[in-house]
Amino acid sequence: MENKCGCWALLKRGVRGACKPSASRDSANTIPRTSLVYDAATETRYLNASNRELCPPNEAKLSSDNPDPPPTDNKSPCQLLQFTFQELKSATGNFRPDSILGEGGFGYVFKGWIEENGTAPAKPGSGITVAVKSLKPDGLQGHREWVAEVDFLGQLHHPNLVKLIGYCIEDDQRLLVYEFMTRGSLENHLFRRTIPLPWSNRIMIALGAAKGLAFLHGGPEPVIYRDFKTSNILLDSEYNAKLSDFGLAKAGPQGDKTHVSTRVVGTYGYAAPEYVMTGHLTSKSDVYSFGVVLLEILTGRRSMDKKRPSGEQNLVAWARPYLADKRKLYQLVDPRLELHYSLKGVQKVSQLAYNCLSRDPKSRPTMDEVVKALIPLQDLNDLAILSYHSRLSQQARRKKKSEGTQQHTNAASKSIRDSPLNTSKQRCR
Numbered sequence: 001m002e003n004k005c006g007c008w009a010l011l012k013r014g015v016r017g018a019c020k021p022s023a024s025r026d027s028a029n030t031i032p033r034t035s036l037v038y039d040a041a042t043e044t045r046y047l048n049a050s051n052r053e054l055c056p057p058n059e060a061k062l063s064s065d066n067p068d069p070p071p072t073d074n075k076s077p078c079q080l081l082q083f084t085f086q087e088l089k090s091a092t093g094n095f096r097p098d099s100i101l102g103e104g105g106f107g108y109v110f111k112g113w114i115e116e117n118g119t120a121p122a123k124p125g126s127g128i129t130v131a132v133k134s135l136k137p138d139g140l141q142g143h144r145e146w147v148a149e150v151d152f153l154g155q156l157h158h159p160n161l162v163k164l165i166g167y168c169i170e171d172d173q174r175l176l177v178y179e180f181m182t183r184g185s186l187e188n189h190l191f192r193r194t195i196p197l198p199w200s201n202r203i204m205i206a207l208g209a210a211k212g213l214a215f216l217h218g219g220p221e222p223v224i225y226r227d228f229k230t231s232n233i234l235l236d237s238e239y240n241a242k243l244s245d246f247g248l249a250k251a252g253p254q255g256d257k258t259h260v261s262t263r264v265v266g267t268y269g270y271a272a273p274e275y276v277m278t279g280h281l282t283s284k285s286d287v288y289s290f291g292v293v294l295l296e297i298l299t300g301r302r303s304m305d306k307k308r309p310s311g312e313q314n315l316v317a318w319a320r321p322y323l324a325d326k327r328k329l330y331q332l333v334d335p336r337l338e339l340h341y342s343l344k345g346v347q348k349v350s351q352l353a354y355n356c357l358s359r360d361p362k363s364r365p366t367m368d369e370v371v372k373a374l375i376p377l378q379d380l381n382d383l384a385i386l387s388y389h390s391r392l393s394q395q396a397r398r399k400k401k402s403e404g405t406q407q408h409t410n411a412a413s414k415s416i417r418d419s420p421l422n423t424s425k426q427r428c429r
Contacts, residue, residue, distance in 0.1 A: 080154050080164060080165070080167060081119050081166030082119070082166060082168070082169075083119045083167065084119070084168065087119050088121075088168055088175055088177065091122070091132065093124070095108075095110055095134070096110075099112065101131055104245070106134075106146075106247065107135050108134055108136070109132065112130050112132050113125070113126060114128050114130055114177070115128070116128055130165060130177050130180050131179070132175055132177055133178065135175065135176075143174060146247065149249075152246040152249045156223070158211075159208075159211075159242075160212030160242050161243050162178055162179060162244040163179040164176060165178060178244070181235060183234075183235035183236065183239065184235065185232070185233060186209075186230040187229075187230035189235070190296060196337055198340065199341040199342060204239055205297070206374055207375065207378065208242070210367055211371055212241070212243040213290060213370075214367035216249075217286065217368075218367075223249055224281055224282070224283055224285060225246070225286050226250050226265070226281065226286070227248040227265075227266050228270065228286055229270045229293060230296055232245045248265050248266065250281060269314065270289045271288075271289065272287075272288035272361065273288075273359075284361040285361070290367070291352075291353045291356025292357070294349060294352060295315050295332075298333060298334070299332050299333070299334055300336055301315050301334075303315045319353075320354075320357070322350075323351075323353060323354040330343075340385055341383065341384055342377070342383060342384070344377075344380050345380045345382075346384075348373065348377055352365075352370065356370065
């Protein structure tokens with residue numbers, strides 16, 4: 001039987017009654033917000049930080065225990081299905097280990113099956129395949145973030161946002177049910193697979209993710225995603241990108257406000273430096289994060305990689321000098337692509353990443369502008385390997401022509417030496 005959420009207020013009350021706030025990670029590397037001046041020196045400190053989670057202890061006071069009010073111009077969260085814990089337990093085969101799709105600060109994500117027209121569990125391989133996210137009691141993502149996820153994804157609908165099907169709230173159990181994304185995350189394809197992701201797929205994914213962010217920023221009540229990274233970009237069977245995990249999403253500034261002041265959360269290497277330093281959140285914070293992901297797509301390198309030499313561990317710090325030099329930018333390209341990429345595409349992507357990563361937030365493009373810049377890159381066919389083979393052919397032709405000229409000269413000289421006239425002259429002597 002299909003269950004609709006009969007009492008959305010239950011979730012709201014749960015924020016106060018059952019809220020488990022996100023745990024902050026105290027670290028010697030946490031950046032103190034003693035100065036609100038953003039400059040290159042401060043950015044260097046940020047880029048060299050080693051801990052990945054952003055949540056300075058003095059930031060908690062900036063955030064209310066209540067999630068942001070959801071937008072009101074779309075579907076109500078009451079269109080979501082309300083599952084029982086037992087239904088989801090059966091749908092995932094008792095949350096068996098071999099059904100785990102992934103793990104995050106929130107807990108595990110399990111693969112499951114439900115009937116097409118309701119919440120009842122289905123046999124594996126039948127009905128609808130779903131992904132079930134289970135919030136663990138001691139997880140870093142608390143009830144507040146869980147409610148924010150339901151608030152936003154319950155009402156925001158777009159081809160480039162993952163679809164939230166329903167939820168479960170029983171006692172201390174908090175679960176979310178999403179559409180199943182066949183190809184998993186972009187992170188897996190870029191960094192954990194031996195076969196490189198083709199260039200055309202990379203551009204397609206970048207464009208899809210950009211459209212998702214543009215949709216969030218462009219509504220009558222803008223939403224700032226706040227946790228844009230490769231692991232939160234999921235791919236369907238056709239490599240269409242969809243943004244997932246809205247636990248850290250925040251309603252954007254309204255009216256004449258220029259920013260939202262909030263606790264600093266996210267992931268080092270992706271979060272905009274000015275947001276880390278000031279706690280001031282704008283849509284341009286997401287644009288910076290998009291620039292980092294664009295670099296990862298271009299280079300095949302992680303935003304932070306401690307296994308690399310000291311000067312290459314932070315992707316932005318390492319790549320920025322190359323982005324600014326047209327003669328060097330091709331050195332950024334993922335070597336696993338082996339020249340199977342567009343020359344003009346690399347130029348455009350590099351320039352776009354450079355603009356998105358501008359130290360001045362106001363100089364960064366909007367996501368609508370990013371989308372417009374990426375659309376033409378889908379149709380480029382000036383592959384580097386074709387240019388390479390063309391140069392080899394030209395060199396071979398020049399060499400052959402040069403050798404042919406030399407052979408002609410040698411043949412002419414031999415003909416002159418062997419001519420009867422020349423021979424008779426030699427005999428006369």
